[in-house]
Amino acid sequence: MPNNDSFYKKVLDNLYDGIYFVDEQRRITYWNKGAQMLTGYGEKEVIGRNCHDIFLHLDSNGNGICSDACPIEKTITDGRKRDEESFLHHKDGHLVPVCLRVAPIQDTDGQMVVAVEVTGDHSPRHALRQQLENLQRLALCDPLTTIANRRYVEMSLNSRLEEMRRYGWHFGILFLDVDHFKQINDTHGHDTGDRVLKMVAKTLVNSARSFDVVGRWGGEEFIAVLANISRRQLPRIADRFRHLVEQSSFRLDDRLLRVTVSVGATMSHLDDTVESLVQRADTLMYRSKQAGRNCVSIGFGEEMPETSATPSASP
Known part of the structure; x- marks a missing residue:
């Protein structure tokens, strides 16, 4: 199996689920096509931006979780995996119910990156x-x-x-x-x-x-x-x-x-x-x-x- 960035990027881009990576400042560093389909935002619109500035995640009752209860921030802090139900804001304004799966990984330089899987197809x-x-x-x-x-x-x-x-x-x-x-x-x-x-x-x-x-x-x-x-x-x-x-x-x-x-x-x-x-x-x-x-x-x-x-x- 080929072992290069372009191969894995191609694999991730062809997954139906949304996948994106954020650094320790919660800035988006990778954005696949599934995330674009689910949210309406293209790669150029999100790379380098803080994820909470875009999605404004809400819990199942419509309360914001990006500041005090952000699962990504928690994973950056303690290095633990998380799986949570929430809503995100679509580019067109409406709310989309999703499941967030958050996991810490290390990039090729040994820096921690958080991988986020966004599944909207319950x-x-x-x-x-x-x-x-x-x-x-x-x-x-x-x-x-x-x-x-x-x-x-x-x-x-x-x-x-x-x-x-x-x-x-x-x-x-x-x-x-x-x-x-x-x-x-x-x-x-x-x-x-x-x-x-x-x-x-x-x-x-x-x-x-x-x-x-x-x-x-x-x-x-x-x-x-x-x-x-x-x-x-x-x-x-x-x-x-x-x-x-x-x-x-x-x-x-x-x-x-x-x-x-x-x-x-x-x-x-x-x-x-x-x-x-x-x-x-x-x-x-x-x-x-x-x-x-x-x-x-x-x-x-x-x-x-x-x-x-x-x-x-x-x-």
């Missing part, structure tokens, strides 16, 4: 991508965001309602609306507005489980249909979706553009129809708008809704 995500490909073939995919369209969401809601009546399996629904979206279009143009919708859509899909359904209801409105959850779980899941969207961003000119969503969350009733369920979630979403936006309003029909999360001044 089996549930792979199943979800296959599902979306099927949606495209069946004309059930929104052409702009490439997630499920309104027709597919309605079909999914009808199926869940039928399961609930037959087996007693209740489910949750989130109605999400991008805050101040008209202002974004008016200020930055419709192309930027389209980028925002794509970013939000991909973040929502990447935040969901493989058996949940996330779709574009229309305009800047999205719906998530959440199977196998309880009333107790609904607030935490709804706020997680909200927080992950808030953490998404893409660069526009000389600044990062971030958006937030207002969320209405409810559970299904035995006497619900698609119309009544969506209307209840939509009404709760408007309560979040009235409460200051970027928050979650939760209600179950028979009681006053609760509003959670701190409203933000961001658009």
Whole structure:
């Protein structure tokens, strides 16, 4: 077997997973094609830059880990291997769920280099991508965001309602609306507005489980249909979706553009129809708008809704 740098670089470049190396200052020294495919960043955009300036890694709840809990920094310090689930920021702004595998190695000069493997193809995500490909073939995919369209969401809601009546399996629904979206279009143009919708859509899909359904209801409105959850779980899941969207961003000119969503969350009733369920979630979403936006309003029909999360001044 040949033993030279070009051979091993060719091998690494042809791996599906993302591979990159950083030095002891966390500056990127190597970047393979898999990392480019996963993140959207080309080699010339990242070599020599500090990794935390690019990815802004988040934990599974959307909290930053690059400063206090960075697995790469920990490995540089103690020389131990690590394996952690996280989100990274794609160049287009949305969050991508990945598994980080971090290992210390020595380069040819005896200096420590940290090798990072970034795997984004967990089996549930792979199943979800296959599902979306099927949606495209069946004309059930929104052409702009490439997630499920309104027709597919309605079909999914009808199926869940039928399961609930037959087996007693209740489910949750989130109605999400991008805050101040008209202002974004008016200020930055419709192309930027389209980028925002794509970013939000991909973040929502990447935040969901493989058996949940996330779709574009229309305009800047999205719906998530959440199977196998309880009333107790609904607030935490709804706020997680909200927080992950808030953490998404893409660069526009000389600044990062971030958006937030207002969320209405409810559970299904035995006497619900698609119309009544969506209307209840939509009404709760408007309560979040009235409460200051970027928050979650939760209600179950028979009681006053609760509003959670701190409203933000961001658009």
